[in-house]
Amino acid sequence: MNERPDRNNLIKQLEDARFSCEMCAECCVGPDNEVIVSPDEVEALSRASGLSFDEIAEPYPEWFEENGERFTFSWVLRRREDGRCMFLEQSRCRYYASRPHLCRTYPFMLNQGNLLISECPALGKSATKDAGNLADALILRQDADDSEFEATRREYQKHSIVSGKTLVIDSRGAHLLKE
Numbered sequence: 015m016n017e018r019p020d021r022n023n024l025i026k027q028l029e030d031a032r033f034s035c036e037m038c039a040e041c042c043v044g045p046d047n048e049v050i051v052s053p054d055e056v057e058a059l060s061r062a063s064g065l066s067f068d069e070i071a072e073p074y075p076e077w078f079e080e081n082g083e084r085f086t087f088s089w090v091l092r093r094r095e096d097g098r099c100m101f102l103e104q105s106r107c108r109y110y111a112s113r114p115h116l117c118r119t120y121p122f123m124l125n126q127g128n129l130l131i132s133e134c135p136a137l138g139k140s141a142t143k144d145a146g147n148l149a150d151a152l153i154l155r156q157d158a159d160d161s162e163f164e165a166t167r168r169e170y171q172k173h174s175i176v177s178g179k180t181l182v183i184d185s186r187g188a189h190l191l192k193e
């Protein structure tokens with residue numbers, strides 16, 4: 015489990031970053047826009063959009079091979095051919111209320127309780143909006159990521175090896191991919 019950050023200290027760091035989202039949608043486009051999602055997050059988007067799990071997510075593209083089995087962990091949101099997230103409409107998320115943790119907290123994330131900041135054109139410009147809510151969203155994301163990681167690890171340890179097959183292993187089990 016990751017260390018929990020001190021909330022007040024986190025708020026102070028977020029305020030120092032002077033970030034207020036400009037809705038430019040830079041984080042929803044391009045080759046680096048890989049939104050890693052848990053099954054719970056895919057389901058939330060599925061409820062909002064009416065699309066199936068497979069229509070929303072594809073396997074995380076880092077593959078491992080062991081005992082003739084090919085597998086990966088977790089899922090990423092599908093993108094259009096031009097690299098834009100499938101849910102981006104002009105510069106707005108179509109399912110903003112159901113967007114994943116990563117989207118809610120970009121350009122920030124916690125690692126071992128430390129704040130990491132990714133590139134974003136809105137950084138350093140104006141007073142951070144809702145730093146308290148952002149801090150809570152980051153802590154919630156870290157907790158959700160920790161639970162997903164632990165449950166995925168357990169599922170990996172207990173799954174039966176299926177030689178010659180391709181699997182996605184997540185917190186809910188080992189899912190055989192259709193060939």
Ligand code: SF4
Pocket residue numbers: 041042049091099100101102103106107108109110113114117
């Ligand atoms: S789910 Fe919404 S906020 Fe997240 S990358 Fe896609 S369009 Fe952007």
